[in-house]
Amino acid sequence: MSSAAAAKPILYSYFRSSCSWRVRIALALKGIAYEYRAISLIKDGGEQFKDEFRSVNPQREVPVLEIDGHQLAQSLAIIEYLEETRPDGASLLPKDAHQRALVRQVSDAIAQGIQPIQNLRVLNHVGDEKKVEWARHWINHGLAGLEALLAKTHGKYSVGDTVTMADCTLVPQLYNARRFKVDLSQFPIALAIENELIKLDAFKAAHPSAQPDCPESERGTQ
Ligand SMILES: N[C@@H](CCC(=O)N[C@@H](CS)C(=O)NCC(=O)O)C(=O)O
Known part of the structure; x- marks a missing residue:
């Protein structure tokens, strides 16, 4: 396993963000442990607009999942990635x-x-x-x-x-x-x-x- 694949995934999330919540459910269903990195969408006008976050997601939104050396945005794309790369455990997309x-x-x-x-x-x-x-x-x-x-x-x-x-x-x-x-x-x-x-x-x-x-x-x- 490469070191990128072995690293614990990091989820950029806001507790009340429904899009982040989708990914949190998928991670939990698949039993994937991750580090939670909070991005407040309201503090100081929104941390998603801070310079540091630009390179994480230029679209200035959560969620972003750092996994396998990639920084992935868009909740459904992330869930599909998890499904394709972690087929063991709960299957979130039917075979049919x-x-x-x-x-x-x-x-x-x-x-x-x-x-x-x-x-x-x-x-x-x-x-x-x-x-x-x-x-x-x-x-x-x-x-x-x-x-x-x-x-x-x-x-x-x-x-x-x-x-x-x-x-x-x-x-x-x-x-x-x-x-x-x-x-x-x-x-x-x-x-x-x-x-x-x-x-x-x-x-x-x-x-x-x-x-x-x-x-x-x-x-x-x-
Ligand atoms: N299509 C994106 C939408 C992401 C999105 O809209 N995230 C919201 C929180 S649920 C956000 O970060 N909003 C920040 C803003 O409106 O400034 C996804 O599914 O991940």
Whole structure:
């Protein structure tokens, strides 16, 4: 094993970042130990904008995973990399091509369709007066479509009865929806899946309230 492959992976993360949370779940499901490096998205205008972070991710966002001598960004690309390089342990993408496409479809619906419109920098641009209404509107819109998709794909979890990358994206998005007071009772399928997922140790370990950079006042609030 090369020294790069032997080094402990480093995750640049913010406890409340839903994109970082996806990767934390995947790492936990695969049983990969890592060093946690906190990047506060709010302190001093955001540590993602500091000069030191530019070389880590010029897109100025988390997560970034340093692994095998690489610096990888984009949560779904990271999870797919973990899947391809660490096939042992939990498998986050099904072998069957159609099932795999469904997992990517659900994941993309959240990661490309919902989260970007309610990302911090977008909300900051929308402004304090409108940002809550904006986020609630777009999350609501996105989750309505997602619920219809899940009606076709779900079993115990988002796609069938095995935990996949789709589940890594679902739980953090529902947490964001709650922050913006979206009425989740409209989405019973998503809620039932979440109810199963939060029983799992990997999901507990990856929760914002269990991260080293979670403020004391929010600890243990899972
Ligand atoms: N598509 C990227 C999105 C990454 C992203 O938007 N990260 C957010 C936190 S969830 C961020 O760092 N935002 C910083 C900002 O908006 O300034 C991914 O899936 O990793």
